[in-house]
Amino acid sequence: MDLQKRPLPTPNFRIETLDGELLLFNPASDQILQTNQSGALVWQLCDGRRTIADITAILAAAYPDDALAITTDVPDILASFASHGAIHWQ
Amino acid sequence: MNPSPLLIHFGDQAVSLQCDDLEMAAYLAEMFRHSLDGRYPPHATYHISQNDHGRFVLRRDGHSLQTGPTAVALLPWLMQDLVSALIEAQANHLIFHAGGVIVDEMGVFLGGPTGSGKSTLTACLLANGATYLSDEVAALSPGDPPTMTGLARPLVLKEALPPAWAPWLPDPTSPPLAAMTDGTHWILPAWMGAGVTAGPAPLRLLLFPTYRADVSLDIRPLTPAEAAFHLLQNLVNARNLPDKGVSSAANIARHVPAYQIAYDEATAVAAWIHDQSLRL
Numbered sequence: 001m002d003l004q005k006r007p008l009p010t011p012n013f014r015i016e017t018l019d020g021e022l023l024l025f026n027p028a029s030d031q032i033l034q035t036n037q038s039g040a041l042v043w044q045l046c047d048g049r050r051t052i053a054d055i056t057a058i059l060a061a062a063y064p065d066d067a068l069a070i071t072t073d074v075p076d077i078l079a080s081f082a083s084h085g086a087i088h089w090q
Numbered sequence: 091m092n093p094s095p096l097l098i099h100f101g102d103q104a105v106s107l108q109c110d111d112l113e114m115a116a117y118l119a120e121m122f123r124h125s126l127d128g129r130y131p132p133h134a135t136y137h138i139s140q141n142d143h144g145r146f147v148l149r150r151d152g153h154s155l156q157t158g159p160t161a162v163a164l165l166p167w168l169m170q171d172l173v174s175a176l177i178e179a180q181a182n183h184l185i186f187h188a189g190g191v192i193v194d195e196m197g198v199f200l201g202g203p204t205g206s207g208k209s210t211l212t213a214c215l216l217a218n219g220a221t222y223l224s225d226e227v228a229a230l231s232p233g234d235p236p237t238m239t240g241l242a243r244p245l246v247l248k249e250a251l252p253p254a255w256a257p258w259l260p261d262p263t264s265p266p267l268a269a270m271t272d273g274t275h276w277i278l279p280a281w282m283g284a285g286v287t288a289g290p291a292p293l294r295l296l297l298f299p300t301y302r303a304d305v306s307l308d309i310r311p312l313t314p315a316e317a318a319f320h321l322l323q324n325l326v327n328a329r330n331l332p333d334k335g336v337s338s339a340a341n342i343a344r345h346v347p348a349y350q351i352a353y354d355e356a357t358a359v360a361a362w363i364h365d366q367s368l369r370l
Contacts (some may be wrong), residue, residue, distance in 0.1 A: 014333055016340040021315035023322075025336045029330070032336070034319035 001052065001075045006090035007086070010050030013086060024086050033084040042077045048090045052078060093119075095135075097128045100176045100241045100288075101183040101229045104130035105234035107172070111139040111146070115163035120278065124242040124286050128157075132291040134175040150175075158271075166272040169243065173227060183229040184338055189323060190223035190240040190291070191215045194367035197238045197347075199228060201324045207301030207356075209247050210254050213277070214356035215244075215363065217258035217282035223289055227326075230293060232341040244268075245278040248260055254356070262270065277370035283358055294370050296321070296348035299359060308352040309362065314340070317348030335352070 015081045016023040022040045024033040035043065056074045060067035081087040093115040095108040104127065109115040119126075137149045138161050148156045148164040161349050177185045182198040188199035189208040193215065201280040216222055223240025231237045247255050259282065268276040279286050298320045300310070314321065321339040328334040353359050 014336055016315075016318065016336060018314035018340055018344060020320060021313055023315050023318050023336065023340055025334065032319060032322050036315075036316050057368065065183070084354060 001079065003053040003056070003075075004051050006048055006051050006079065007078050007087040008090050009043070009048040009087055010047050010085055013018070014047075024081075024084070025048055026085055029085060031084050033086055038073060039077050039080075042074055043081070043086075046078075046081075091327045094121055096126055097130070097132060097174070098122045098125050098175055098229070099127035099177070099181045101103065101185065101239070102130070103176050104132045105172055105175050105339075106135040107168075108136070108162075109161060109258075110140060111138065111161040114138065118233065121244050121276075122242075124167050124288050133179065133191060134172075135170060136172060138168070141276070148308050149284060157236055157239075162268070163271050165271050165276070166274065169246070172240065173202040175244070177227060177326055179330065180229070180327045182326055182327055183231055183327075184250065184321075184331065184335050184342070185327040186228050186324045187326055188228040189225045190228040190238050190289070191220035192223065192285075192291045193289070193363050194218045194320050196294040196299060196370055197223075197289075197368045198229070198295045199238060200297050200362060201294060201320060202300065203324065205248075209245055210301065211353075211356045211359060213245055213247060213255045213258050213282070215360050216279055216282050218357070218360040218364070220360075221285035221287055222279040223287065223291065230338075230342055231290070232338045234341045234345055236293040236343035236345055237290035240287075242279070242286050242288050247275045247277060248273065295343070295363070295366060296343070296346050297351055297363075298348070299353060301350040301354065301356075302352050303354055305352050305354050307355065307358045310350045312348040312350055314348075316350075317346070318343035320348070320350070 015016045020037045034040040060070045094105045098105050099264055109224045131143050135315050145157045146161045156164055158164045189212040191198050212225045227241040229239045297315055319341045327336050
């Protein structure tokens with residue numbers, strides 16, 4: 001995955017926050033995506049300006065003990081978001 | 091003189107059912123005894139009658155759906171179409187593919203697709219003292235706590251050799267265990283000595299059980315987001331609901347503990363549920 005890509009949430013997604021996790025519903029396709037707390041953090045950092053590398057660096061700095069896992073998890077989470085149409089790339 | 095039509099009610103919908111065969115009409119009245127309510131106008135009318143050739147005909151709103159040599163041969167088609175008719179236009183409740191029982195005043199939701207073992211597990215729970223709401227269709231209403239109602243039809247158990255449900259029946263070889271032409275067996279819960287109600291019951295436990303042969307009991311707590319996701323996977327009237335039921339499902343998931351269960355012994359699940367009822 002190109003780490004310089006900038007993920008941007010797809011407009012009009014319905015978002016429910018439950019205990020720090022997210023339920024993302026796309027009314028256009030009826031697709032539903034459920035994320036854990038890590039996915040919720042990644043989602044909140046997707047603004048169309050930050051790159052994948054930026055998001056990974058922010059989370060790795062916030063959770064240094066998990067930095068190694070974060071470098072692989074963030075691209076995987078974003079790939080899942082993209083496959084469900086929850087984000088598109090700037 | 092033909093028997094009066096039955097007005098069968100579930101959620102905010104009702105259908106009318108009339109059968110000219112007196113014996114079958116009595117069986118249908120017993121079958122849907124807990125779901126009869128004349129307050130709601132029917133939006134579909136079913137009629138089982140005999141034609142000039144001696145065959146029985148199932149009609150919906152005057153249109154033939156199926157014919158058969160006996161009235162009982164038409165029951166699988168009647169049940170399938172009638173359940174669809176009752177749920178397809180529901181707009182005020184969340185309707186799920188789910189069983190529902192009450193254990194020690196605790197409403198227990200058993201979510202899962204057809205074939206996941208809901209009916210067999212429900213039969214086991216009834217044999218262990220639970221009150222029956224439904225083995226297939228449950229309606230949830232958000233609240234604190236949310237409430238659950240059920241379409242209290244007969245239990246529909248699938249054929250198996252040996253039948254997994256046989257140990258829980260008083261006598262699997264005697265009536266009113268009705269063997270249907272589609273290979274299912276229909277059992278009136280009251281015949282098992284179980285209490286029956288259409289609800290509403292306070293919803294205290296969301297379970298998503300799956301039967302797997304040779305798997306020991308595996309119970310995993312679900313987060314509210316996971317529970318809401320599982321609920322939405324089993325929601326059957328999403329298209330009728332604001333935001334496809336997402337916010338209501340999330341509200342229910344926020345209020346009710348949820349678990350995913352894999353099991354090969356239904357009695358172990360029954361014991362676990364009873365233990366939960368003591369904790370709650």
